[in-house]
Amino acid sequence: MLKNLVKKTEFYVALVILVIALLIHVRSGAFFQTNNILDILNASVVPGLFTVSTFMIILSGGMDISFPAIAALTSYVTVDVLNSINYEGSMVLIFVMAAVLGALCGLVNAFFIASLNLPPLIVTLGTQSVYRGLLQGALNAQQINMLPPAMGKFARASVYTAEDPVTGATSHLPAGFIIFVAVVILAYFILYRTMFGRGVYAIGGDLVSAERAGFNVLAIRYFLYIFSGIVAGITGIVRSSMNQMVHPTNLFGIEMTIIAGVILGGASLVGGKGSLLGALLGMFLLTMVQNSMLLLGIPGYWQTFFVGLVIILGISITSYRNLVAADKAKTLRDKSKEELVNE
Amino acid sequence: MSNKDTNIVQEESRKFFKDASFWRLAIILVALIIIFTVYNPEGFMSIANFQSMSYQLPEFGLMAYGVMLTMIAGGIDLAVVGMANLSAIISAIVMLRLAESVSEPVAIIVAVLVGLLVGTLCGAFNGLLVSRLNVPAMLATLGSHQLFTGIGLVITQGSGISRLPAGYSTTGRMLILDLIPISVIIFIIITAALAFQLNKTKFGQELYLVGSNYEAAKFSGINNYNVLTRAHTMSGLLSAVAGLIMLANYNSAKPDYGTAYTMQTILIVVLGGVSPAGGFGKIGGIVLSILILQVSSSGLNMFSSISNFYRQLIWGLVLLLVLGFNFLRNYMNEKRIAKAGKTAAETETE
Structure with missing residues (x-):
């Protein structure tokens, strides 16, 4: 049991999280306070949602860097349209509208990637540019500070509130956290309890073999990119609610942190390996460190360097381990061949 | 040149001009020029417009060559902008420090050499990741772009570097014969060198082979590691030259200059006929698509209603x-x- 645990990437990431948390606590004395924990959980909602869909895509051997652009575009259009009709209804329609728009954006990605079989990174680089151009060029998007009332209510809705006994400052666990948990449970169910989820692992391992084994590769890939679009749409609304405004550009660039987190959590770069738990732990580690940089007095401009370093180290270690494993397999093969010849 | 050589050259150039995709790009370019000229004859067909175009073109053109080399080899280079900025930043710092103690020309020359070295090292780093560690080029360069940009941010503490010695920008923006910017001359020389290298040298042949069939190349005795490392290293060097040209054009260095160029260079290379799967593509097509992008970019500038x-x-x-x-x-x-x-x-x- 323990032996198996030690072999897993998740175990090490969790260990690093604990060590860094202790270090931060010793340096600043503020880490393990309920307020700080709640703040970090609060900050994990948006990256967490993105991590779920990005992990599934990387698992399938694909890539999507267009989700921040989709989130920005869909939340802007949704809020703008609903504002123009003075919408005062419930939150459900807002989420549904953003999700449908996100699904459409995801459908475009899926068409080029799955139907035309083009490289996912190049395609989403192109669509990302299109979505951003639509938002900032065609729609001439500016920051919107007036949100539909339901979004304000959603942001104030709190699952759990903690008050600092000394300063009296309060921290909330927002209702958005429930949505994050729901998406995680949904993704977990799809990945580990359905044949469809086995298919995601299978096409990440080997697309052709998966097809021959009877998986509907086209449908799975379409689902993944559309799902990513839907999650991006919902996340855009959650984030806009939490910030109490729609901002056209402040999500751009988050894709690198998300990818770094997924890789850190042990997902293989070429697909087929990794776990949802690992990806979420990786994301949590990065969010925690980013959030604690201020507590530790590290200037914010170190962040890009740190994310880049994590990606490079993560992919180098994974690739090195793959090379060693391939070498081992080869020597084993050669050895058994020799034995056959000797017999 | 012997008779046989002349025949080969003729044969090659005949094949080249018979290439349908080359002519398709040429027609697009001519059509764009005609459209913009008809729309605004004085504005588009002016020396000022051509000069402003030719200042900008080498910046992303050289980076596009870097992407081209790596894409022919079956990979990609998403770090060109990061390498260009990091080279420019370090070069600018060296220039400022040296200008305090030695004469300006010496400071500039040393700084330029340091900048080129930085780009080359960054490229070699990518090459090692891709060849020795077998990391997919997309992910390796996506990560290293972030790393290089991050190093630039840490060095500059998140802001830019300006107030360079005046001599650098004036030399870098010098007009040859009062007409052609020096950066365009550099661009043309590099284009010719690359054309020669791709079409006439062993390295060029090996690059295409590695890109079209990695395993076959390995079994035919090509050192794939060296070819890939060299392609990425050259991409780093080309990006460094682009970065130094940007440094002269803006008279400053910043970690987030030219962020739109990543997308633009990939568009150029794909439009120019290089397959993202590797193994195909001619430099003639790339030159045309660099021109197409520059002409349409300048042409779009004339429409004031079209925002950036x-x-x-x-x-x-x-x-x-x-x-x-x-x-x-x-x-x-x-x-x-x-x-x-x-x-x-x-x-x-x-």
Whole structure:
């Protein structure tokens, strides 16, 4: 049991999280306070949602860097349209509208990637540019500070509130956290309890073999990119609610942190390996460190360097381990061949 | 040159000009020039416009060559902008420090050499990741771009570096014969060198082979590691030159200059006929698509109602269209070949 645990990437990431948390606590004395924990959980909602869909895509051997652009575009259009009709209804329609728009954006990605079989990174680089151009060029998007009332209510809705006994400052666990948990449970169910989820692992391992084994590769890939679009749409609304405004550009660039987190959590770069738990732990580690940089007095401009370093180290270690494993397999093969010849 | 050599040259150039995709790009370029000239004759066909175009063109043109080399080898380089900025930043710092103690020309020359070295090292780093560690080029360069940009941010503490010695910018923006910017001359020389290297040297042949079939290249005795490392190292060097030209053009260095160029360079290379799967592509096509992008970019400037953000939309759409068009062409070709094979098989059985 323990032996198996030690072999897993998740175990090490969790260990690093604990060590860094202790270090931060010793340096600043503020880490393990309920307020700080709640703040970090609060900050994990948006990256967490993105991590779920990005992990599934990387698992399938694909890539999507267009989700921040989709989130920005869909939340802007949704809020703008609903504002123009003075919408005062419930939150459900807002989420549904953003999700449908996100699904459409995801459908475009899926068409080029799955139907035309083009490289996912190049395609989403192109669509990302299109979505951003639509938002900032065609729609001439500016920051919107007036949100539909339901979004304000959603942001104030709190699952759990903690008050600092000394300063009296309060921290909330927002209702958005429930949505994050729901998406995680949904993704977990799809990945580990359905044949469809086995298919995601299978096409990440080997697309052709998966097809021959009877998986509907086209449908799975379409689902993944559309799902990513839907999650991006919902996340855009959650984030806009939490910030109490729609901002056209402040999500751009988050894709690198998300990818770094997924890789850190042990997902293989070429697909087929990794776990949802690992990806979420990786994301949590990065969010925690980013959030604690201020507590530790590290200037914010170190962040890009740190994310880049994590990606490079993560992919180098994974690739090195793959090379060693391939070498081992080869020597084993050669050895058994020799034995056959000797017999 | 012997008779045989002349024949080869003639043969090569004949093949080149018969290439359909080359002419397609040439027609697009001419059409764009005609449209913009008709729309605004004084504005577009002016020396000022051509000069402003030629200052900008080498910046992303050289980076596009870097992407081209790595894409022919079957990979990609998403770190060109990061390498260009990091080279420019370190070069600028060296220049400022040295200018305090030594004469200006010496400071500039040393700084330029340091900048080129930084780019080369960054490229070699990517090359090692891709070849020795077998990291997919997309992910390796996506990560290293972040790393290089991050190093630039840490060095500059998040802001830019300006107030360079005056001599650098004036030399870098010097006009040869009062007409052509020096950066364009550098661009032309590098283009010629690359054309020679791709078409006439062993390295060029090996690059295409590695890109079209990695395993076959390995078994035919090519050192794939060296070829890949060299392609990425050259990409780093080319990016460094682009970075130094940007340093002269803006008279400052910043970690987030030219962020739109990543997308633009990939568009150029794909439009120019390099397959993202590797193994194909001619430098002639790349030169034309660099010109197409510069002409349309300057042409769009004349429409005041089109904001800069529209350019992202247009470039993204064009990239998707080109990818779709290439897919359709391959699909039709495959169908035709399959049909031809079928008819041949039928006649044989008869």
